[in-house]
Amino acid sequence: MMQAVQRPLILVTNDDGVYARGIRALADMVKPYGDVLVVAPRDAHSGMSHAITVKTPLTLKKIHHEEGLTIYKSNGTPVDCVKLALNILVDRKPAVCVSGINHGSNSSVSVHYSGTLGAAREAAFYGIPSIGFSLMSYDAEADFTDSVAAFKPIFEHVLANGLDTNCYLNVNAPYQVPIQGVKFCRQTAGHWNEAFYERQDPRGETYYWLTGHLQNQEPEADDTCEHALAHGYVSVVPCVIDVTHFGVLRDLQSKLSSR
């Protein structure tokens, strides 16, 4: 008797929460390629980075099941969701993990703040080829049609070829412009220029509310993610898990190794 061929298991998560439009678009995108397991935060977790929940218990609740698609929600962070999926739910190793589609850009140093990318990085720790997808629109009702069309071949490439085990992909798409194609780029040097709203609460105590915008530190460079996005391209930045700065390491070793 021939054994039934198992379809690839595809893990889907995000940081905008399980009910966000972006994760539905992503689940729809990958559904033709395998069995889809969605495990995502109950509520929005923007800016949660690679945070994990250590001091409170986690919930995990199945909210939908149909042939080829099962959806869970949790009170945890995006990274918690990946850990719960891999430790509690899966019967086999996911062939790929996709996170997003984030409502808002995660280009440049936003890779460090993003819960979307935190989840992708976490899955990569387990040797699962992983991609974080983001759209440059914070609109909860954003239209994901064009970005999905551009993301699909990137997903297909990773599903077919895997990724280096020290790597995950940070993929961003421009919004409401004709997409010119896909560019593989390096991370733009930048930082967030913050402004804090300073106000008084009803009892007269001062509070601060964070806002700001990304400051591109190398606007002239033409090989960065910011440049690609500004010119209508989808940007793909392959990112490392091992963050050792080998240049500085050699330098410190040669100068200070006598210590």
Place this chain on the structure above:
Amino acid sequence: MMQAVQRPLILVTNDDGVYARGIRALADMVKPYGDVLVVAPRDAHSGMSHAITVKTPLTLKKIHHEEGLTIYKSNGTPVDCVKLALNILVDRKPAVCVSGINHGSNSSVSVHYSGTLGAAREAAFYGIPSIGFSLMSYDAEADFTDSVAAFKPIFEHVLANGLDTNCYLNVNAPYQVPIQGVKFCRQTAGHWNEAFYERQDPRGETYYWLTGHLQNQEPEADDTCEHALAHGYVSVVPCVIDVTHFGVLRDLQSKLSSR
């Protein structure tokens, strides 16, 4: 008239909270070198990574001031504390930012989960030479004497020489063993082997509680942080801000650039 020479401004933060023993040890360590500004979370924020608070307002309250030492606490994350310090409080750019001393190791991939390292990374975004210090003991009453003695020359080197702007340092010390010296190392490949306690709450709902231990994926390697720590050395891993995986980038560009 001669102008008074300003002492260097030293920014101190952590993720265990402003009342933790580790941050007091760190503030004491750096106080002889300049004017110390401590801005740290009110409560413990372990595992908060590079998270920021975007949906709720932040508080900032001065709780101590003496000559050369001012201490603030905030309801925010470690990264929020750095942003508040740099945007609201400082009158000049800090010469260095130190974060910790963390109660517990931040070696290997823990650099990605750690709020201590998140804060150091954030300060580095602003071009401030930054170091995250951690001690391999979760004990709230841990003795920091030996680790401080080993950390001090590393701090002095960074204060005197600065750091590459794409770099911050992840420094860990072993506990209750004779410290053999300092080793400059690469990040150990590893991941956390999780176990979730699975229990029922009083209403019969299942909940999960995260625990686990770090799995060293390369126990034979002798140039890693885990190896150094296991042999009684303080480990120093210089870490990148730009996480582009340039090897994979070249590979993807050569294979897929026609797209």
